[in-house]
Amino acid sequence: MNTPTLRLAGAALAGALATLAIVTVISVVRPQTNATQLVQPATTNNAPVSTANAPREPRPFDQVVVSTDWLAANLNNPQVRVIEVSVVPGLYERGHIPGAVNFVWTTDFVDTVARNIIAPERFQELARAAGINNDTTIVLYGDNYNWFAAWGAWVFRQYGATDVRLLDGGRSKWEAENRELSTRAPSYPAGAFTVQQDSSLRAFLPDVLKVVYGEADKVLVDIRSPDEFSGKIFAPEGFQELAVRAGHIPGAMNVPWKKALNDDGTFKSVEELRKLYADAGIDGSKPIITYCRIGERASHTWFVLSEILGYQVALYDGSWTEYGNSVGVPIANPAGTVWGVK
Amino acid sequence: MHAIPGSGAPAALSLLLGGALGIAFECGRFCFFCIFRDLIERRQAGPLYAILTALAISGIGYAIVFGAFLPNPASGRLAPDAHIGPVSPALALAGLVFGLGMALSGACISGHLYRLGEGSGSALPALAGALIGFGLGLRTWNWLYVTMIAGAPVIWLPNLIGYGGSLIVHLLVLGIIALSLLRWLAPLAEQPARAITPTYLRTVLLERRWNPLVTGAIVGIISVIAYLRIEPLGVTSQLGSLSRTVLHNYGLLPDRLNGLDSFAGCATQVVQTITTNGWLIGGLITGSLGAALLAGRFRPSLPRRSSSLAALAGGILMGWGAIIALGCTVGTLLSGIGAFALSGWVFGITVFAGVWIGITLRLHRWV
Numbered sequence: 263m264n265t266p267t268l269r270l271a272g273a274a275l276a277g278a279l280a281t282l283a284i285v286t287v288i289s290v291v292r293p294q295t296n297a298t299q300l301v302q303p304a305t306t307n308n309a310p311v312s313t314a315n316a317p318r319e320p321r322p323f324d325q326v327v328v329s330t331d332w333l334a335a336n337l338n339n340p341q342v343r344v345i346e347v348s349v350v351p352g353l354y355e356r357g358h359i360p361g362a363v364n365f366v367w368t369t370d371f372v373d374t375v376a377r378n379i380i381a382p383e384r385f386q387e388l389a390r391a392a393g394i395n396n397d398t399t400i401v402l403y404g405d406n407y408n409w410f411a412a413w414g415a416w417v418f419r420q421y422g423a424t425d426v427r428l429l430d431g432g433r434s435k436w437e438a439e440n441r442e443l444s445t446r447a448p449s450y451p452a453g454a455f456t457v458q459q460d461s462s463l464r465a466f467l468p469d470v471l472k473v474v475y476g477e478a479d480k481v482l483v484d485i486r487s488p489d490e491f492s493g494k495i496f497a498p499e500g501f502q503e504l505a506v507r508a509g510h511i512p513g514a515m516n517v518p519w520k521k522a523l524n525d526d527g528t529f530k531s532v533e534e535l536r537k538l539y540a541d542a543g544i545d546g547s548k549p550i551i552t553y554c555r556i557g558e559r560a561s562h563t564w565f566v567l568s569e570i571l572g573y574q575v576a577l578y579d580g581s582w583t584e585y586g587n588s589v590g591v592p593i594a595n596p597a598g599t600v601w602g603v604k
Numbered sequence: 605m606h607a608i609p610g611s612g613a614p615a616a617l618s619l620l621l622g623g624a625l626g627i628a629f630e631c632g633r634f635c636f637f638c639i640f641r642d643l644i645e646r647r648q649a650g651p652l653y654a655i656l657t658a659l660a661i662s663g664i665g666y667a668i669v670f671g672a673f674l675p676n677p678a679s680g681r682l683a684p685d686a687h688i689g690p691v692s693p694a695l696a697l698a699g700l701v702f703g704l705g706m707a708l709s710g711a712c713i714s715g716h717l718y719r720l721g722e723g724s725g726s727a728l729p730a731l732a733g734a735l736i737g738f739g740l741g742l743r744t745w746n747w748l749y750v751t752m753i754a755g756a757p758v759i760w761l762p763n764l765i766g767y768g769g770s771l772i773v774h775l776l777v778l779g780i781i782a783l784s785l786l787r788w789l790a791p792l793a794e795q796p797a798r799a800i801t802p803t804y805l806r807t808v809l810l811e812r813r814w815n816p817l818v819t820g821a822i823v824g825i826i827s828v829i830a831y832l833r834i835e836p837l838g839v840t841s842q843l844g845s846l847s848r849t850v851l852h853n854y855g856l857l858p859d860r861l862n863g864l865d866s867f868a869g870c871a872t873q874v875v876q877t878i879t880t881n882g883w884l885i886g887g888l889i890t891g892s893l894g895a896a897l898l899a900g901r902f903r904p905s906l907p908r909r910s911s912s913l914a915a916l917a918g919g920i921l922m923g924w925g926a927i928i929a930l931g932c933t934v935g936t937l938l939s940g941i942g943a944f945a946l947s948g949w950v951f952g953i954t955v956f957a958g959v960w961i962g963i964t965l966r967l968h969r970w971v
Binding site: 351354355356445447449 | 684834860
């Protein structure tokens with residue numbers, strides 16, 4: 263190789279090393295942003311659940327679940343605020359129901375550090391920024407059969423929103439009907455939403471254990487698949503959050519969440535729903551606790567039982583990933599699976 | 605529409621965008637390696653203006669789209685699925701290795717894809733090498749993630765100075781590069797007056813290499829449309845997923861690829877179907893084939909053994925780099941810099957350095 267070539271090689275190597283050095287320096291001296299953020303757990307969040315409040319009268323179906331027709335006719339209704347809660351990133355942004363506000367479930371409905379729902383002050387901020395008042399009619403919808411829209415409905419109801427509805431059939435039905443979508447980001451004058459906490463909608467491990475030990479007369483509803491319920495599998499394929507024990511909470515009834523839906527993703531009729539759960543011994547005569555794996559699918563069943571049927575229902579969002587990992591709690595495992603043994 | 609991945613409107617649009625990209629790549633010879641080599645070896649900067657134009661146009665378009673997708677970037681959030689990655693020494697290393705692979709195999713991954721449409725003999729071994737490289741990248745991911753990537757900062761300019769400020773900086777940097785390269789532009793030849801006849805149009809549109817500014821503008825516009833409607837442009841997601849699926853099925857992957865799926869980029873996944881990215885790639889090859897056939901540039905060739913081996917080895921290096929950098933020259937460089945991500949610039953600079961070192965070491969002698 264001749265001299266200019268060698269000089270070039272030297273320059274290139276020097277440039278590459280300089281870049282490497284700069285990048286290394288940046289990554290070493292950068293401030294620790296995410297790691298040390300402390301969260302003040304909302305004290306009320308961890309308070310024991312009061313189940314004293316009476317079940318409310320079931321509201322008519324069409325005031326809890328809205329049809330795509332109703333929503334299309336009410337898009338300009340200032341009393342109505344539409345919220346999309348989808349799991350797939352970019353879905354909302356590339357086209358949402360016109361005027362809908364985006365809530366991201368991983369940051370806007372849950373605490374990003376502690377395993378908890380979002381802190382009340384932060385939620386109040388977000389709700390106000392979306393132009394929501396306590397009496398606003400909130401219509402949630404999303405992908406994935408409204409799973410996280412239902413989770414959002416549960417958080418809104420816990421924090422004092424009175425009129426929370428789901429779009430029947432969710433995002434996929436709106437799309438399937440070739441209805442209008444918009445990519446414009448909406449902006450609304452700030453609302454006056456004030457958090458009024460209703461802790462009766464949430465259950466914690468001690469509440470569940472009271473039922474297991476017969477100290478509280480409630481019904482547990484496990485909404486996972488029969489294979490998860492029986493303990494044949496630890497979690498559905500592809501899901502990372504696991505428990506080291508398989509099976510279910512003793513005494514729980516198994517009604518998979520999807521049974522509440524028709525094939526097109528819309529809810530079954532009130533009569534069908536009432537019969538579906540009554541056949542499993544869940545008729546609303548006793549308070550109910552729903553759970554699943556991390557709480558997302560169980561919020562769907564919570565919505566059906568609490569909002570559509572008007573039963574008294576709390577969601578145990580710790581669900582199997584807390585219960586199945588807890589030390590010393592009794593477990594029913596009909597499949598007899600043993601962790602770590604084939 | 606989104607119920608089944610890789611079907612419906614997004615798949616159809618991906619196919620069309622891929623086709624357009626294939627035509628632009630082929631007619632404009634938008635090959636990152638050739639463009640870099642012209643600059644490094646021949647001191648000809650002309651073709652590089654295609655990349656600069658593509659970056660400028662996509663920056664403008666991205667700024668407009670970002671304004672709708674994430675109205676307030678000061679919130680600290682990142683725009684959804686834009687290719688904004690962690691800036692770590694691993695990224696710089698991946699860029700260098702990718703650049704060396706480009707020199708060794710004679711093109712980057714997108715370059716090989718469009719050359720497949722031209723019948724290039726070394727494209728197949730290079731792409732096969734890339735599939736192997738993806739596998740190696742996935743096998744080494746966990747270690748690099750824990751040692752370097754997990755703690756690395758994800759730096760997105762709009763978080764700091766908003767979209768307007770980012771666009772000004774973006775265009776300023778590109779403008780400075782463009783101005784400083786002016787001296788390496790060949791003088792414009794005097795051209796006689798020409799009648800615009802169908803024959804002339806055919807010559808200009810098909811036979812002659814497109815003006816770099818035109819090629820760059822078209823690539824930039826396609827990049828923005830892809831982000832607006834489907835996902836940021838990238839060409840390694842489907843191929844990487846193929847490697848991941850095969851390795852997964854044979855149990856050759858770690859049970860858990862820590863953090864890999866949580867970054868935006870040319871994400872790989874275990875799939876049994878063609879994703880929208882697969883349709884894009886299909887369109888790219890088809891578009892390039894169509895353009896090459898019309899222009900008489902379709903020349904199927906069998907590579908010599910030495911150049912096949914070089915292409916295979918280069919492909920392996922590129923595949924590894926593309927997994928660690930979460931994309932290649934299209935996904936991380938083009939879609940990343942266009943989205944104002946520092947990771948895009950770091951990858952771009954290190955890829956260029958890698959190509960430079962490769963050319964200096966004459967790694968491209970087998971091309």
